[in-house]
Amino acid sequence: MTTPLIRIEHASKSFGDFHAVRDVSLEVGQGDIFGLIGKSGAGKSTLLRLINLLERPDAGAVTVDGRELTSLSKRDLRDARSNIGMIFQQFNLLQNASVFENVAFPLRIHGGQTKQQIAARVADCLELVGLSDKIESYPAQLSGGQKQRVAIARALASKPAVLLCDEPTSALDAETTRALLATLKDINHRLDVTIVIVSHELDVISEICNRVAVIENGAIAEQFALDDAATLAAPRLTALGRELAAASAANTLAVIAPQPETIHV
Numbered sequence: 724m725t726t727p728l729i730r731i732e733h734a735s736k737s738f739g740d741f742h743a744v745r746d747v748s749l750e751v752g753q754g755d756i757f758g759l760i761g762k763s764g765a766g767k768s769t770l771l772r773l774i775n776l777l778e779r780p781d782a783g784a785v786t787v788d789g790r791e792l793t794s795l796s797k798r799d800l801r802d803a804r805s806n807i808g809m810i811f812q813q814f815n816l817l818q819n820a821s822v823f824e825n826v827a828f829p830l831r832i833h834g835g836q837t838k839q840q841i842a843a844r845v846a847d848c849l850e851l852v853g854l855s856d857k858i859e860s861y862p863a864q865l866s867g868g869q870k871q872r873v874a875i876a877r878a879l880a881s882k883p884a885v886l887l888c889d890e891p892t893s894a895l896d897a898e899t900t901r902a903l904l905a906t907l908k909d910i911n912h913r914l915d916v917t918i919v920i921v922s923h924e925l926d927v928i929s930e931i932c933n934r935v936a937v938i939e940n941g942a943i944a945e946q947f948a949l950d951d952a953a954t955l956a957a958p959r960l961t962a963l964g965r966e967l968a969a970a971s972a973a974n975t976l977a978v979i980a981p982q983p984e985t986i987h988v
């Protein structure tokens with residue numbers, strides 16, 4: 724693995740007497756697109772939310788980019804969180820604010836930047852997600868895919884090292900999903916932003932991730948690389964792992980052997 728950018732050590736989280744995350748240890752490498760997959764209620768979202776302390780673990784440690792988050796003061800945690808962007812299934816945009824204001828919001832809250840600097844950063848982020856022409860629009864005037872792109876632009880505004888994605892395509896149709904995943908890949912590649920993505924959709928994980936952990940009953944049942952043919956051929960411990968390895972192996976073969984219509988003579 725490359726240098727770990729995120730390290731979770733023996734983290735647990737309960738809600739009342741329900742154990743949502745059980746003694747999880749996990750490392751995500753710099754530049755990875757890391758998938759968390761599992762059935763509904765397995766604890767994927769809770770585990771993801773431990774990475775920026777939206778959920779504070781009852782036990783264990785969470786280190787992101789060299790800072791152990793559970794030990795930070797409120798002020799230092801706010802600062803550390805600006806290094807961790809997040810997007811959600813339902814986009815979570817401010818409905819009464821324009822696209823510009825939505826993307827500028829985290830920059831205004833964090834402070835320290837002039838109006839001109841904020842305007843320039845918002846323009847850069849919207850260009851990155853292909854929405855420069857929507858800067859004056861309001862969320863209600865946008866499609867689901869466009870709303871998620873605004874959310875991505877907002878998450879990237881403070882130049883985070885990490886982008887957390889909680890079911891980012893679940894509200895989108897198949898074609899919009901493909902386009903959005905291509906944008907996330909592009910961001911990972913061009914900006915070297917490390918991505919952790921939660922999804923219950925096998926196709927989404929196999930399309931975009933280079934590593935995956937299968938979550939069952941709040942614990943990691945297995946984890947493996949999706950970009951390595953030998954690993955994909957090895958026996959797997961879970962049904963989801965087997966399905967995912969098969970889907971990813973098929974994707975890898977499709978890349979090696981292009982479809983006839985893509986061959987130009």
Ligand SMILES: Nc1ncnc2c1ncn2[C@@H]1O[C@H](COP(=O)(O)OP(=O)(O)OP(=O)(O)O)[C@@H](O)[C@H]1O
Pocket residue numbers: 738741743761762763764765766767768769770923
């Ligand atoms: N704030 C909370 N209070 C009480 N229970 C919670 C809370 N958040 C999550 N849970 C419970 O913890 C369990 C794991 O939830 P989580 O959202 O992490 O699962 P998930 O794998 O992401 O599921 P889904 O795919 O359905 O979102 C669920 O049973 C859920 O009801």
